[in-house]
Amino acid sequence: MALSSTLTAAQGGTGLRLDRLTAADATAVFDYCQDPVFERYLTIPWPYLRSDATSFIAGFVPKGWASDAEYTWAIREADSDELLGVIALRLPSGSLGFWLGAAHRGRGLLPEAVGVVADWAFSTGVTDSLRWECLVGNTSSARVAEKCGFTFLGEVPAESAYRDGGHPLSWSGRLLSTDPRTPRPGWPWA
């Protein structure tokens, strides 16, 4: 991929840096991915082994960049190398996936990271529309999408297969490049 893989928030926010995952992040990925919330809401292997973290960083992520099929970034504070979480953009669907280590949730880091990825995706033209989905009931994820300006599209079978091969009912949303980045009506709780 010729496009820059290191992104920073243009202005305001907490000053996030999105960059490449490296071998030095493997322990943090492994530790964060022991969280039972991940077993419930993500499609990562379970139990999650150290070898899953190393193959994710050394295999899945660089292959995704090389094939332009999935761009995956580490989420860090601008002035630190500590890994806080991960955000990924899958193409051509424009689907976002993301998670944070438990200690870093509830500070608005993910809405900021989604904004950075959206700015990058729309300005480079890799897509003009982002998709988001989460299992029904994952309100933390849905609140991120709502805050970022996604339009709630309803409950549909998940695009991604889960661990059992099924496509469970999921909340779905879409953000167009022309959409304002402010909450819109129509979310299940609004």
Ligand SMILES: CC(C)(COP(=O)(O)OP(=O)(O)OC[C@H]1O[C@@H](n2cnc3c(N)ncnc32)[C@H](O)[C@@H]1OP(=O)(O)O)[C@@H](O)C(=O)NCCC(=O)NCCS
């Ligand atoms: C979804 C996730 C990335 C949200 O990121 P975040 O930076 O914490 O997002 P925000 O700070 O905007 O908080 C979003 C919502 O999370 C919930 N939340 C807040 N603090 C939290 C905490 N300490 N722990 C868990 N959830 C919390 C709240 O519902 C919050 O909404 P609110 O602003 O109305 O209170 C994060 O909760 C996470 O990693 N969850 C587990 C993995 C996952 O479900 N990923 C998405 C799969 S589709």
